Amino acid sequence: MKTILAAYSGVLKGTGSSILSALHDVPLGSWPYRSKMEKQIQIISVMQWVLSFLALGAACTGLLIYMFWTDCWLISAVYTAWLIIDWNTPKEGGRRSSWVRNWTVWSYFRDYFPIRLIKTHNLLPNRNYIFGYHPHGIFCFGAFCNFGTEATGFTKKFPGIKPSLATLAGNFRLPVLRDYLMSGGICPVNRNSIDYLLSCNGTGNAVVIVVGGAAESLHSVPGRNTVTLKNRKGFVKLALQKGADLVPVYSFGENDVYKQVIFEEETWSRAVQRRLQKLLGFAPCLFHGCGFFFGNSWGIVPYSKPITTVVGEPITVPKIEAPSDDAVDLYHEMYIKSLQCLFDRYKTRFGLKESDILYIQ
Structure with missing residues (x-):
């Protein structure tokens, strides 16, 4: 009873987090369904991100157009005007929010899989960095x-370093979704945006590029460790032009959270995937996870598999x-060797066998 009263008093004081703290103090025996409820909250936290990424931009675009033909047209007009004025913000460092990045929902998101971040070396705040993230998986x-x-406490583990995850530039043309992404420090993966972060934003910046991109997602299946890297040299050239240090990053378990139907390279299904990848900027994958209520059913909820991200x-x-082509090739080869060493050093610690190999294509 004292615990419940403490939680209630927290709400009256405007501190909703007191409820979460108080509920965590409730003995497990007095709340038999606590673990099941917590699991459902974790699933909801993951699905809100998945559905936001898949549908928020399109839904808000449709709503904005619809509102122009209703009595709420002024709201749409004002937002559209502001959107035009604010159009270049994603390319100029974005608009990150520490409040959004520290939402409690992300802790539930992390614990669902769970996801861990492993630091292997210190990063100096007086340098800029390009993180190469591997593998892409389905949703990164x-x-x-x-x-x-x-x-996972990035800023505590790497003090003085500000990460900016780069994603498809097309996402920043969609209303509301663009603001949601920018609040997390996410930026467009284009030259203007990355140039600004590495040249006009001081030091201590880390641009995170998923090097394999959409092409790599087509090879995302449990148990397969394949990265698309041999012909991906643009990020190395950019690092040389900006004097930004290269940091290999590998996420063990990223490919295990969904099962995907893999089409053979010479089939028409694979040709359609490749064609749509070039047109849309992302690859339409045929995948499934588990159901929302029943783990043994098919659905879009990812499987609860651990993901461990190791920063090399x-x-x-x-x-x-x-930079000359020879210089780019030299540092590209150094990067590949560093990524390979990172994978081999940590693979047995995070669920893989000594015989498992990292395939670089």
């Missing part, structure tokens, strides 16, 4: 949780405004 859950929120040792990169 590890990348978002570790670098788009503070759920930085590769010091000199600043060369016009």
Whole structure:
């Protein structure tokens, strides 16, 4: 009873977090369904992100157009005017919010899988960095949780470093979704945005690029460790031009949270996927997870599999405004070797066998 009164008094004082603290103090025997309820909250926290990423932008665009033909047209007009004025903000460092990055919902998001962030080396705040994130998976859950929120304590583990996760530029053309993404410190993966962060925003910036992109997601299946990297050299050239150190990052378990139907390379189904990838910027994958209420049914809820993101040792990169192809190839090869070493060193600690191999294509 004292616990319940304490929680109620917290609400009266405007501190909703007191309810969560008080409920966690309730003995397990007095609330037999506590673990099930907590699991459902975790699922909801994950699904709000999945559905936001898939449908929030399209839904808000449709609503904005619809409101122009109603009595609420003035709201749409004002928002559209502000959208035009604010159009370049994503390319100029965005508009991150520490409040949003520290939402309690992200802690439930983290605990569902769970997701962990492992630091192997210190990063100096007087340098800028480009993190190469591997593998893409289906939704990049590890990348978002570790670098788009503070759920795994990035800023505490890497003091003085500000992460900016780069994603499809098209997402920042959609109303409301663009603001949601920017609040987490997420930026467009284009030259203007990355140039600004690495050249006009001081030091201590870490741009996180999912190097394999959409092409890599087509190879995302449980038990397969495949990254698309051999011909991906643009991020290395950019690092040389800006003098930003390269940091390999590998997420063990990222490919395990969904099961995907993989089509053979010579089939028409794979050709359609490739074609749509070029047109849309992302690859339409045929995948499934588990159901919302029953774990043994099919659905869009990801499987509860641990994801461990390991941030490797930085590769010091000199600043060369016009790097030669040989210089790019040299640092690209150094990056591949560093990623390979990172994978081999930590694979047995996070669920893989000694015989498991990282395939680089």
